[in-house]
Amino acid sequence: MKPESCRVIYVERQPQAGYNIQTSIWLEKDGELYLDHRRVRLLENIMEYGTLAAAARNLNMAYRNAWLWVEDMNRLASSPLVEKMLGGVGGGYTKLTDEGLRAIGNYRSLCHLHANIVGRLENKHHYGNYIRLNFIFSRYVNVFSNALQQAPTSAALYPS
Numbered sequence: 183m184k185p186e187s188c189r190v191i192y193v194e195r196q197p198q199a200g201y202n203i204q205t206s207i208w209l210e211k212d213g214e215l216y217l218d219h220r221r222v223r224l225l226e227n228i229m230e231y232g233t234l235a236a237a238a239r240n241l242n243m244a245y246r247n248a249w250l251w252v253e254d255m256n257r258l259a260s261s262p263l264v265e266k267m268l269g270g271v272g273g274g275y276t277k278l279t280d281e282g283l284r285a286i287g288n289y290r291s292l293c294h295l296h297a298n299i300v301g302r303l304e305n306k307h308h309y310g311n312y313i314r315l316n317f318i319f320s321r322y323v324n325v326f327s328n329a330l331q332q333a334p335t336s337a338a339l340y341p342s
Contacts, residue, residue, distance in 0.1 A: 207296050209289070211258045221251055222289050225282055228252075228264060235274040252276075259285065 188271035208218035215221075238248035254261040263282035268274045277288075 205287075205296065205300060207292055209292075214258060216255065216258045217285060219288050219293075221255060222286055224248055224251055225255075225263065225278060225286055228276050229278050229283075229286075232275055232277065233273075234264075234266065237276070272309070316337075 195202045199263070206219065209216045224237055224241060224243075227240050228234060231237050232238060234248055234252065235245055238245045241248075252264045252266070256264060259281060262279055263285050264276060265279050266276050
């Protein structure tokens with residue numbers, strides 16, 4: 183579920199001489215943040231640890247912030263990404279729904295596509311000046327936008 187090419191966002195920065203493209207991907211719905219690498223890491227930690235408290239603790243974030251992120255993602259998604267069961271005899275739990283698993287997979291697919299496009303740009307061009315960099319970035323934005331429009335839907339990428 184986690185392609186290695188997408189894990190580059192978790193690696194410490196390795197400064198390199200010259201100009202380098204550094205980018206990030208996030209998805210918005212109606213102008214609100216839906217998914218980014220931090221939220222996807224939270225979803226992955228929920229899947230691994232089984233509780234929101236443990237997932238938040240592992241990411242060194244406040245439980246309240248984790249709760250708010252989950253509430254936002256569930257509200258913005260077509261169906262909830264995370265299912266929460268409060269308290270009870272065995273304690274509460276948190277688990278990803280099928281839609282949550284698909285959201286992680288789709289985000290990782292976008293990361294992979296994004297990394298491939300950026301890699302191609304870095305391999306083909308030498309960024310000697312700012313004008314050249316702006317031209318290359320404009321081409322990148324157009325290529326990436328076209329690729330997203332042609333990308334299959336989540337149902338096609340990850341059939342139930």
